Amino acid sequence: MTTEPPTDDNSLACKVLTFFLGNEEYGVDVLNVQEIISMVKITKVPKTPQFVKGVINLRGLVIPVVDLRLKFGMDSMGYDKKTCIMVVEVKRNEGDEEKLTSMGLVIDKISEVLSLESADIDPPPEFGTSIRTEFITGVAKRDDGIKILLDIHTVLSDEEMNHLQDVIPA
């Protein structure tokens, strides 16, 4: 899978919503974030990959919820008061049309919205991160640490959602 460059490829700023998964801080382009809701009861759906926790009701729309920690192979943590669900809009292909679909991500803690210039963003490192490079669009260096910028369309693409299905033991 090819890495998609950050949406603004020149010195225009882009805004990124950052959040914590465990001790690592990640960021997602704010244009892709629809809303953030507090944790609700998730209905489990059988025969789905482990990182798909199930589905929830979002104002009449049923959307799948993915636990990013499990997706990235980290250990699962219990859900506490700070855990919330970030609803993102993911591009997917239906036939020859590109459609947007809403999905939820379980994240441990919301951080903030950052304005970044392309000067602040480094290309993804070849190694050293715990997640696959095709998910990362870049790394932002700030005084308070490094934020790993995610390409949400790749992380939650159809192929990824189906990926582990065959591997689950019957």
Added chain:
Amino acid sequence: MGNDPIHKVLDQLAEETLLIEADDLPTLGKIHGLFEELQKLAIDASLPYADQVSSTIGRITDVMLADSQNPEEDLNQTRLELKAWQKGLPSDDISSAPPKEEPSNTEDDPFLDNLRESTLKMETLAMSLEKDGGAEEIEELLRLIHSLKGESGVLGLDQLNELCHELETILQDGSVENPTDRLLSFLDWVKATQLSQGESQPFDSVMEIIHNGPSEETSDQQSMVDDYPSTPGKLSQDPSFYTDFSTESLEHIEAAEEILLESGEGDLGSDDINTIFRAFHTIKGVSSFLDLPDIQVLTHRAENVFEKMRSKKLSMSGEIQDLCFKVLDKVKGLIATLKESVSQGQLPPTDSEVPQFVKALDNVLNQKKGEEPSVSAPDIPAKAEGSGHKKVKEASSVKVATQRLDQVINLVGELVTSNAMISEEIQQHSSKTLMANVNHMKKNVNELQALAMSLRMVPIKNTFLKMSRIVRDLSKKMGKQIEFTMAGEDTELDRNMVDKLGDPLVHMVRNSADHGVESPEERQEAGKDPIGHVQLSAFHKGGNIVIQIKDDGKGIDRDVIFAKAVEKGLANPNQEMSDSEVFQMIFSAGFSTAKVVTDVSGRGVGMDVVRKNIENLRGRIEIESKKGEGTTFSIHLPLTLAIIDGMVIRVADQRYIVPTVAIHQTFSAQDQGQYSIQEKGKVLKFRDHLVPILDFEEIFGDPDCKGEGNILMVLGAGDKNVAILLDEIVTQQEVVIKSLHETMKNIKGLSGSAILPDGTVGLILDPVEISALLKESP
């Protein structure tokens, strides 16, 4: 602001410039003068385009003096400007590039939306015009075409504009008796070029058709000129042709006579008129081929008489009927003479009486409707106005984006849920006024929900109308006579369903027309009405909507199907199957018993797709057929895709929904005896069958799903049953179905999800898929 004189000038200019040629000096001069007038008026009224008029005048002058480099382009430019000015815009707004014939195809294009609606309306009007149409249809058509002409003019769609103009002229002066074919050719062109539906003929052919009618018509008009050879000539064809012709013609004549006899003195039905028309038409055709001018001329005139009756310009009367009998007798006589001559190897001599008959028929043809040649026959009233014409007042409507509609429906659903939650809580706190108010709100909300659900419903009428066109075209193409009727076209369906029903219906209607209904000759031989019937009907039955396609064709031969199924290995030759089971085999992929594959059907790729489409709509399709009599296809669909009645159950800590239609019976697990068959799991004795039992671990392959197994529920899945083990039955609930995310859609055992009354999501079970799991398990 005194704009009216300006618009008059503009209109004149538009008309003059429409088809002007660059070398037409007199008209150019006229246009030049008009432009000068326009310039004066525009300056006086301070209109935005006043200055541009002067440059246009300069341009026209150039063309007149042959100084223009590209006169065509200049004239085009002028036309564009005129259009803009007619709208009151300065012509700067128009790009100087030549206009595109097709506007961009965006979904929200109001012109295209209107166009879709109007073409459908025009098609319907054109077809009813053919059957029993009159002034009302023409008026409506003129209105629609006129609007379209105007719109296309403004948008720079010149070809469309010209075609509309021609059609308008033809319809207005009433010179064409049967404009339907021309209208349909025009509509096909519009659909192809503007709406990307189907293939288009070149513009010139369509214009030609509008002017002169479809090519068949033109050649008929030419054959009006007849010559009588005065001496008998040699047979131009093989004698056997003549003999066959005689025999067949006599049959046609007998059929015509029978109809006339049976109908008495009254008006003939359109079917009867058609039959007689066909009779004369066929005889005329062959007699022309065989060089038999007497018969040809006579039958041609008679054919014209019946053609007029078909288009309601002439009604049957006692006089005409008498004349018809005489004509038929005469033709019989001519045929008898023919037989004699042929046996002598010669063509028959000219019959001197024929001209008299021709004259009598001409008199009938020239008669105005309602006039009688003699006094004795009672006056036939002119076609009663408004007879059978329902002029339903069209309710005014508003266009709404479907996405917005869906959002409204979703939110209403949520409103109902929150309302339910509040009502629950309120029960604890018994302030009377509070409870009363909440109940009142609940009533409002429920009513709102019913209304929101109905927003998605559309009548099936439009879909049926499309079929009508298909049947007409097919019957013409295959030389069959098929009458198409509809019933219950106002029945409403969820709009999603209507879209998805289109293709299956088309396929089945084509099948009926192609394989079902026989040719008129075959039908007559079988003693049936040569005109076949195809009927589409829709009605509500038991919480479902049923759509039926019924034909009175040759029916489905059960034995042929069974044999084919055996041949394909789909059935055992010794297997006992009911008729309906055999008929269902038609839906298997690759199945077709058509001996000849026409380009319409017979390739065997249709019916299985049809069944799949219908199953996707959670429906089923049933076939009834009687050999020789006809076939009826019945499609059963749930009233709406959106709501099902379900039983909410709990297994472990999860809640699922089981569609109530699938539930046969429920037992407590302790009471019922469970019989165990080794290695195949548990089974239950239910109504003398053994029904396999599955628990949720087995269904979903996940040990976490397994419950305590207190209750057994027997579900029906197609013709098999399966029992599932669950913990608790929570409640019965009508739920709104929501589809799952793409990647979850293929999970076996689930057909979707629904929002439960407490706002959480419940998964809907699919009994058919669950029972299918049984085949897979070792």
